[in-house]
Amino acid sequence: MATRLTVQPEFREKATxxxxxxxxxxxxxxxxxxxxxxxxxxxxxxxWHLWG
Known part of the structure; x- marks a missing residue:
């Protein structure tokens, strides 16, 4: 089974x-x-306080 990732082209412009x-x-x-x-x-x- 193959996994295919796609990125929308307008995603870059929408990202802040x-x-x-x-x-x-x-x-x-x-x-x-x-x-x-x-x-x-x-x-x-x-x-130091406890062991001193």
């Missing part, structure tokens, strides 16, 4: 492209790393 600036992307990565660092700092301090 959202362009994100590199500034927003950079700020998102900074936020991800900041939250990750804060999380691991809290985990480390909690372990």
């Amino acid at each position: 492209l959202i362009e994100r600036s590199s500034d927003i992307r950079r700020n998102a990565w900074i936020a991800v790393f900041a939250v990750s660092a804060l999380f691991w700092t809290v985990v480390g301090l909690t372990v």
Whole structure:
């Protein structure tokens, strides 16, 4: 059994492209790393407090 995929030619015009600036992307990565660092700092301090 063969599967056939077709794409409508007007699909490209109907699609809405959202362009994100590199500034927003950079700020998102900074936020991800900041939250990750804060999380691991809290985990480390909690372990240190419990085992210290």
